[in-house]
Amino acid sequence: MNYIWLALMVISLVVGAFTGNLGAVTAAAVDYAQTAVDISLGLIGIMAFWLGIMKIAEEGGIIKILSRAIRPISKFLFPEIPPDHPAIGTMLMNIIANWLGLGNAATPLGLKAMKELQKLNKSEDTATNAMVVFLALNTASITFIPMTVIAVRAKLGSANPFEIISTAVFASTCATITAVTAAKLMQRLPGIRKSDPNRLPKTTEEGDNNA
Amino acid sequence: MLNSFVVAATDTVQQFAQATAGTGDSLFVTIMKGFSNLAVPIILFVVVVLGFFKKIKVYETFIDGAKEGFSVAVNIIPYLVAILVAIGMFRASGAMGFFIKILSPLTNLIGMPAETLPVALMRPLSGSGSLGIVTELMTKHGPDSFIGRLASTMFGSTETTFYVIAVYFGSVGIRKSRHAIASGLIGDLAGMLMAVFICHIVFG
Missing domain, CATH: 1.10.287 (Helix Hairpins)
Known part of the structure; x- marks a missing residue:
């Protein structure tokens, strides 16, 4: 991430200087900082709503039922997570929300799942293998009705706005399989294995170390 | 209720x-x-x-x-500011044009129209940015043209990788994402290539 971020910054500034877009680059920085805050704060309501519902679901045992239901798949994708851990059920709900194109629900459920995964993490600031696999499922996410682009197609007078569903589902399924496979293979590379927080000795339970 | x-x-x-x-x-x-x-x-x-x-x-x-909704949303702010600012600057600088020039000989080889390359490059960086490009392409070439269909398929085939990573990791304070970006981008690349492939078969 360090290198990517650095590269984006340096390339923008250098190219901006050469093309005379430097003013626009600076303006964009200010603009997007504001956008980022708007997006984050915009999540508060929907986030609180789903976290509340999920808490009831958890205590009512629904999450556990879901977790058990997909045991064969989760054992393969997330071998390091106990099969009836709430993380599994929450991740399943996030994936289903993605499939159905429920963007409003998918993000809060995904963040709830991250929270559960973080409980199993021995490190404060380093991603576990399970997190990377979960992110791979999400970044390539399959959507059965990509509503945004369908709406644009309809507005522009397409004869059949939905005709791209099958091609998009095919491409995103391939993308998902590739991303998960890549995550699974890369976690075996020596350099990446070394940074696996699960290899750390069990840390003492200290809640106050959140610098 | x-x-x-x-x-x-x-x-x-x-x-x-x-x-x-x-x-x-x-x-x-x-x-x-x-x-x-x-x-x-x-x-x-x-x-x-x-x-x-x-x-x-x-x-x-x-x-x-x-109760925790507020803190989760607030936790995300620094991560999202960092990535969106960098992406916003990148878009405003016009650097995308250079990457398109460098990559266009390759895309011609695999039967990907040069017009759709910006979609593929922008998709992992910015959802609204790539949707803008897709809309522009469909306005110009028509939503039912090959370019329009391919661009729509590309947009629908992956998520905005950098946004997802910033928000998901940000919410729990993960700063070292390890191989998450690499695997996300490999998935995006596969999605884009498969979009070209399947569109040639179905719409070609």
Whole structure:
């Protein structure tokens, strides 16, 4: 991430200087900082709503039922997570929300799942293998009705706005399989294995170390 | 609660009927739309009712969970500012043009129209940015042209990788993402290539 971020910054500034877009680059920085805050704060309501519902679901045992239901798949994708851990059920709900194109629900459920995964993490600031696999499922996410682009197609007078569903589902399924496979293979590379927080000795339970 | 559920369900059934009668949507689309519209009401109903039968104080428990909504959203801010600012600057600088020049000989080789390359490059960086490009392409070439269909497929085939990584990791304070970006981008690349491939077969 360090290198990517650095590269984006340096390339923008250098190219901006050469093309005379430097003013626009600076303006964009200010603009997007504001956008980022708007997006984050915009999540508060929907986030609180789903976290509340999920808490009831958890205590009512629904999450556990879901977790058990997909045991064969989760054992393969997330071998390091106990099969009836709430993380599994929450991740399943996030994936289903993605499939159905429920963007409003998918993000809060995904963040709830991250929270559960973080409980199993021995490190404060380093991603576990399970997190990377979960992110791979999400970044390539399959959507059965990509509503945004369908709406644009309809507005522009397409004869059949939905005709791209099958091609998009095919491409995103391939993308998902590739991303998960890549995550699974890369976690075996020596350099990446070394940074696996699960290899750390069990840390003492200290809640106050959140610098 | 129950009342609004009934209203939502009736609405959905109506939409269902309209969808099947009028527009000639395929059965698959109709079914998936029905699922999407009903999923949230059903989840809410099952969770709340089951919670009640399990003798959970549903209201208190909801408040307990919902309390954390604020802190999760606030935790994301620094991560999202960092990535969106960098991406915004990158877009404004016009650096994308250089990458397109460098990569265009390659895309011609695999039968990908040069016009759609910006979609592929922008998709992992910015959802609104790539949607803008897709819209522009469809306005210019028509939504039912090969370029329009390919661009739509590309947009629908992956998520905005950098946004997802910033938000998901940001919410729990993960700064060292290890191989998450690499695997996400490899997935995006596969999605884009497969979009070209399948569009040639289906629409070519």
